[in-house]
Amino acid sequence: MADISSNFLGIKSPNPFWLASAPPTDKKYNVLRAFEAGWGGVVWKTLGSQVKNVSSRYSAVDFGGQRVMGFNNIELISDRPLHINLKEIAECVKLFPDRAMIVSLMADNDKKSWHEIIKKVEDTGAHGFELNFGCPHGMTERGMGAAVGQDPEIACMVVEWVMEAATLPVITKLTPNVHSVVPTGRSVVKAGTNALSLINTIQSITGVDLDTLVPNPYVAGKSVFGGYCGPAVKPIALKFLTTIAQDELTKKVPISGIGGISTWKDAVEFMLLGASNVQVCTAAMKHGFRIVEDMCEGLNNWMDEKGFKTLDDFIGKSVDTITHWEDLDINYHHIAKINQDKCIHCGLCYIACEDTSHQSINLEYGKPYNKYTIKEEECVGCNLCMLVCPVDKCITMEEHRVAPEYVNWIEWQKRGLPLNDH
Amino acid sequence: MIQNNRLTPIQYQENFSDIHPPYENITAAKVDANRCLFCYDAPCMKSCPTSIDVPKFIKQIATENIKGSAHTIFTSNIMGAGCSKVCPVEKLCEGACVYNLLEEKPIPIAKLQRYSTEKAMANKWQLFQRKQSIGKKVAIVGAGPAGLSCAHSLSKEGIDVTIYEKESKGGGLMTYGIAAYKVTPQFCEDEVNYILSIGGIEVKYNHELGRTISLAELQTNYDAVYLGLGVGVARQLDIPGEDMDGVVDAISFIYHLRKNGYPSVPVGDKVAVIGMGMTAIDAATQAKRLGAKEVTMLYRRTEDEMPCTKHELDIAMLDSCEIIWLAAPKEVIGINNKVTQLVCSKMQLGEPDASGRRSPIETEETFSLEVDMVIKAAGQVPFEHLITENGITNNKGKIVIDKNCATNIKGVFAGGDAVNGGKEVVDAVQAGKDGAKAIMAYLNIA
Ligand SMILES: Cc1cc2nc3c(=O)[nH]c(=O)nc-3n(C[C@H](O)[C@H](O)[C@H](O)COP(=O)(O)OP(=O)(O)OC[C@H]3O[C@@H](n4cnc5c(N)ncnc54)[C@H](O)[C@@H]3O)c2cc1C
Ligand SMILES: Cc1cc2nc3c(=O)[nH]c(=O)nc-3n(C[C@H](O)[C@H](O)[C@H](O)COP(=O)(O)O)c2cc1C
Ligand code: SF4
Ligand code: SF4
Numbered sequence: 001m002a003d004i005s006s007n008f009l010g011i012k013s014p015n016p017f018w019l020a021s022a023p024p025t026d027k028k029y030n031v032l033r034a035f036e037a038g039w040g041g042v043v044w045k046t047l048g049s050q051v052k053n054v055s056s057r058y059s060a061v062d063f064g065g066q067r068v069m070g071f072n073n074i075e076l077i078s079d080r081p082l083h084i085n086l087k088e089i090a091e092c093v094k095l096f097p098d099r100a101m102i103v104s105l106m107a108d109n110d111k112k113s114w115h116e117i118i119k120k121v122e123d124t125g126a127h128g129f130e131l132n133f134g135c136p137h138g139m140t141e142r143g144m145g146a147a148v149g150q151d152p153e154i155a156c157m158v159v160e161w162v163m164e165a166a167t168l169p170v171i172t173k174l175t176p177n178v179h180s181v182v183p184t185g186r187s188v189v190k191a192g193t194n195a196l197s198l199i200n201t202i203q204s205i206t207g208v209d210l211d212t213l214v215p216n217p218y219v220a221g222k223s224v225f226g227g228y229c230g231p232a233v234k235p236i237a238l239k240f241l242t243t244i245a246q247d248e249l250t251k252k253v254p255i256s257g258i259g260g261i262s263t264w265k266d267a268v269e270f271m272l273l274g275a276s277n278v279q280v281c282t283a284a285m286k287h288g289f290r291i292v293e294d295m296c297e298g299l300n301n302w303m304d305e306k307g308f309k310t311l312d313d314f315i316g317k318s319v320d321t322i323t324h325w326e327d328l329d330i331n332y333h334h335i336a337k338i339n340q341d342k343c344i345h346c347g348l349c350y351i352a353c354e355d356t357s358h359q360s361i362n363l364e365y366g367k368p369y370n371k372y373t374i375k376e377e378e379c380v381g382c383n384l385c386m387l388v389c390p391v392d393k394c395i396t397m398e399e400h401r402v403a404p405e406y407v408n409w410i411e412w413q414k415r416g417l418p419l420n421d422h
Numbered sequence: 423m424i425q426n427n428r429l430t431p432i433q434y435q436e437n438f439s440d441i442h443p444p445y446e447n448i449t450a451a452k453v454d455a456n457r458c459l460f461c462y463d464a465p466c467m468k469s470c471p472t473s474i475d476v477p478k479f480i481k482q483i484a485t486e487n488i489k490g491s492a493h494t495i496f497t498s499n500i501m502g503a504g505c506s507k508v509c510p511v512e513k514l515c516e517g518a519c520v521y522n523l524l525e526e527k528p529i530p531i532a533k534l535q536r537y538s539t540e541k542a543m544a545n546k547w548q549l550f551q552r553k554q555s556i557g558k559k560v561a562i563v564g565a566g567p568a569g570l571s572c573a574h575s576l577s578k579e580g581i582d583v584t585i586y587e588k589e590s591k592g593g594g595l596m597t598y599g600i601a602a603y604k605v606t607p608q609f610c611e612d613e614v615n616y617i618l619s620i621g622g623i624e625v626k627y628n629h630e631l632g633r634t635i636s637l638a639e640l641q642t643n644y645d646a647v648y649l650g651l652g653v654g655v656a657r658q659l660d661i662p663g664e665d666m667d668g669v670v671d672a673i674s675f676i677y678h679l680r681k682n683g684y685p686s687v688p689v690g691d692k693v694a695v696i697g698m699g700m701t702a703i704d705a706a707t708q709a710k711r712l713g714a715k716e717v718t719m720l721y722r723r724t725e726d727e728m729p730c731t732k733h734e735l736d737i738a739m740l741d742s743c744e745i746i747w748l749a750a751p752k753e754v755i756g757i758n759n760k761v762t763q764l765v766c767s768k769m770q771l772g773e774p775d776a777s778g779r780r781s782p783i784e785t786e787e788t789f790s791l792e793v794d795m796v797i798k799a800a801g802q803v804p805f806e807h808l809i810t811e812n813g814i815t816n817n818k819g820k821i822v823i824d825k826n827c828a829t830n831i832k833g834v835f836a837g838g839d840a841v842n843g844g845k846e847v848v849d850a851v852q853a854g855k856d857g858a859k860a861i862m863a864y865l866n867i868a
Contacts, residue, residue: 065456065484344520347462368465368518390459391524 002303003310004296006040006277008254009169009194011127013040013100013277015296016311017267020258020279021046021104021130021173024289026078028088032095037289038296041100043197043279044089046077046132048106048117049144053079059206059216061232070232071282072206074217074224076138077106082120090124101125102171105162106132109143114158115165128168130256131159131193133184134175134200136227146200149175152187159191171256174198174240176233181240185250196244197256197279199237201227230282234260238273245274245319262291264298271311272318326409330417334381334397336360336374342394345369349385349395357384376400424668424795426688428713434684437711438602441737442507444536448486451537455484458529461520466531469518471852472499476515480534492542493549495535500574501567501851503539504596504613506532508604509848510700512733543616552622553580558865561586561644563631566594567847568650568838570617571854572861577622579862584644585623588630592618594652595839596847598677601704603711607680632808641833646861649814649821649829649836650854653802653844659696663754664798668761672697672705672799684712690795692716694764695743696751698728702799703738709797710741718744718791720751722769722782752788754796765790802844809840827853827860835861 006016018041019025019034026045034042053075061070078085093101103126107113121129133149140147148154155172162170172188174181176199185196203225208215215223237259244250257275261267262283270278283291308314338349350372353361360378364371374385386395407417429437445451458480466476475494482491495502511517511532519528542549558581562569565587573583591597592614596605618625629635631651640647656671658664668690679687693714695706698721710717719738721728724747728735739745748769755763766789769782804819815822815830820843827835837853839845 065452344523345461345465346459346520347464348459351462363463368468370463 002300002308004299004303006311008100008256008277009128009171011041011100011102011169012098014038014098015040015292015299016271016277017041017292017295018043018100018102018256018277018279019284020281021102021132022281022285023075024281024284027080027085028092031088031092034284034289034292035092035096035099038292039099039289040277041102042092043102043104043130044085044126046104046106046135047082047085047121048077048113048132049108049139049142051076051079051138054219056217056219059226060230061206068230068282068286070204070206070228071230071285072201072204072217072226072228074137074219074226077104077132077135082117086120086124089121089126093125093127100127102128102130104130104132104173106135106139106144109148109154109158111161111164114161118162118165122166122168126168128171128194129162129166130171130173130197131162132173132200133158133188134173134177134198136175136177136201136203137224146175146177149173149184149200150178152183155184156187156191159188159193163192169194171195171197173200173258174244175200176202176236176240176259180243182243182247182250185244185247189250189253193253195254195256196250197258198244199233199240199259201229202233202236204228229259230286231260231262234266238269241270241275242273242319242322245316246322262286264295264302267295268299268302268314271315273322274316274319276311276315328408329406330409330412331401331403331405331407332399333402334399335376335379336381336383336385337396337398338372338374338385339394339396340371342391343372344391344394345372346390347372348388348390352384352388357382361385424688424690427685428689429685431685433713438684438708440606441603442533442536444540445533448483448488451483451534452486454530455480455534457521458484459520465518465520466515466529469514470498471514471846471848472505472855474498474502474515474535476531479538480529480531483534483538488538488541489547489549491538492547495539496542496549499848499851500571500617501596501613501847502535503543503616504567504593504605504610505848505851506536506539507609508596508600508846510731510734510846513731514848543612546616546619548619550574550578550620552577552620555582555622556580556867558582558867559584559644560646560648560861561640562648562650563587563640564594564650564652564838564840565589565592565614565625565627566650566652566838567596567850568652568840568854568857569594569648570614571851572648572650572837572857573623573854574617574620575855575858576861577620579858579867581622581862581865581867583623585625586629586631586635586640587625587627588633590627592625592627594650594850598680599673599701599704600680600847601676601708602680602684603707632811637812637831637834641831645833645865647834648854648857648861649834649840650838650850650857651805651808652839653804653819656701656798657801657803659751659798659800661751661753663756663761666754666756666759666761668756668794669754669796669798672701672797673802675705675797676701676708679708679712687712689714690761690793692791692793693718693795693797694751694791694793695719695797695799697721697799697801698723698730698735699799699801700730700734701802702797703730703734705797705799706738706743707741709795710743714795716744717741718746718793720746720749720764720766722748722750723771723779724748727771727779748782749789750782750784751796755790761794761796762792763790764793764796802839804840804843826863827857828864833864835864 135145139145257270806819838850
């Protein structure tokens, strides 16, 4: 059995799965249920300025019959009285001393407010802070949340205030509502944050109701841009994560990966790309806390199969495989191959390639089943057919190097090698 | 004893309720619709005699475009609603679904088709706009699937159609032949009305070719004639005792049941059904559902050669009908002209015949069954006399047509069971479409 216990900035948890700061972590009742279910830690729902929420608050994107492929919300930070939150945090820490308790903060934009709230939270026995520089709605209009995260100078200033007062470790949570997370990341690392976490939600409209003609979620005939999360945002989160894991400065601090994680596989991918642990919100909101059981077991089995004994054995292992386009090997070539024994003759590979790719699949008419084969000379190895094929491992990509030697784009141009071959 | 009114009204209702219940709601339909892979040049579509664009109509259910879905179905098959209930889909579309190749359950295509078409019928969506009349007139004989499909296609193009139908209701064997637990009389009537709602089609019920009207009259009064008159009674067994009381023809038996209602149909205590086609299955299961205590089906060959599908056979077996393979009726024995026994020969299989099926050969052995009713369902006989009398070239009563659906008489076209000798509703619908196309070409309408 592999050891899946995690140590993030000295904060220990029995596994690397934390619940992200959001409704699942906004009161003692939920948090105790989460700990009982096995979650390694929680980031308590953001505390700070006093707010008032609206109704309704959530909306979702369904896809191909699956509910909640993407999720969005227009909720604000915690709308419960601060003293109750603080009391409950202290109680949870006492009842589950082995779990991580991080408290998310978003104070008004002045030093005094930040110092006050930090002091109050430190008295609860919590293990660390997460600064919410990411909420993209409601708080930004008041100069908080994403408004801070989008401006490296303001972010730097706030982190400096925090670091003056905090004795506990500080994680800064970044907003993805920027073209690059690196500038803010660098500036808060310089200001002294102990770690980074990302991503918060992405501004979005999930859809428009075709009867009322008002976008979702509906509030008295109007809507606003909401924060997008859930499985749909995972690829974007992974990209932002990798940029932080590769930057010379930001890679010096641990990263907590967030955004669209629903399974142990998703979690492993975040960790391979540099996250030391992960946080989950939407998946728990869709299925409840019980999903953590399979996350732990799946991670454990995968680590055993791969021979990884601890999380550190694989954290960051894939970061260096993301390179620049011009460094890719142009002599690498692979060609699709259809396993005729597995093929169910659905024709999806054919129509995809014929209509939208390189006309590299041959159709031999049959009634009722056509036979599909690859025209090897035409196939550019784009993967499209393999991606649309409904049968696992029916289409595989077989390596057929053009030449043994590694030649990248720069070298290719230097040598004046042929272009536009397809 | 042969008697009617064997059951209570509730029992009749239960026994003849829909065997394939529809989806409860759109969510349920979408679960299955979303499973469809949306195959290209889809095997299911190629296996449908009317070439319904199955992946397209299923995708349209998934996008909640139910009207579009119904339009897709009806464009290829105007009896798409009826077909969704009576087609032997396990050997057509669903049998070809690629999921079968993964040893997974195929997409329930018929059930999905029923969902869209029933919605269309219930809401009376008029999905086709008839072109303005172009002043051409076509007479159609028979308001069965072939005739109705031909009429709809022609009317859409602005041709004025008159259908002559000998019965008092339309639908043909859909209304008078097919098992009642597949389609209800009300459904058949609604379907006919829905098809006719396009306008431009007049149906003259209780008009029979050869009795109240003649082919010559039709030829004079119309620009073209289409014969979609189906096939007639069940084939004779040609064995001693066949004319005794208690020996009935499956077609008449079912016709009675469909026309006059279940309680009025007399059925025996112990019934033998001869044959293993769709009609035989329908007769056997319905005899059982009418209250017969024992029903035994006899077939000359084995399960490998049977004309019905495995699915149909399962229905009969689930209704606890006995099956005796390799048995042929030899003689009906009775007392006071009332059936008491059926003597059968045991058969064995010989060499494959012209159809490729191994032909049954009589052995010396016989056995006899105690029965009080024998239902004959060993195929149907075409209207040979009527057809020959009108000088129409035929093959043992089956009308002979060329590749343009034309008979030997100029301007007279034919299709459906009357030509193929008895296939499925879906084949008749396609025949009607082909006939309409041929008539359009004959009338020089682009
Ligand atoms: C018992 C039984 C069960 C069946 N079960 C199924 C099934 O489950 N699924 C399936 O797909 N198919 C089934 N079939 C076959 C299907 O019913 C036929 O293939 C289909 O109805 C043929 O259509 P048609 O229009 O060619 O002929 P028909 O449906 O026979 O229609 C012919 C019409 O012409 C009328 N007509 C006949 N003679 C004259 C005349 N001289 N003048 C005026 N009108 C006339 C008839 O009254 C009738 O309305 C079954 C058939 C039988 C007998
Ligand atoms: C309803 C809702 C409320 C949220 N509230 C907060 C919050 O108060 N503070 C915060 O830092 N992030 C908040 N988030 C963002 C989540 O913590 C997380 O970063 C985001 O949902 C991406 O993770 P996921 O894809 O697992 O949901 C909220 C998300 C949701 C869905
Ligand atoms: S997509 Fe896959 S299963 Fe479908 S035809 Fe192509 S190879 Fe066969
Ligand atoms: S073969 Fe099956 S999966 Fe493919 S389109 Fe037809 S119903 Fe859908």
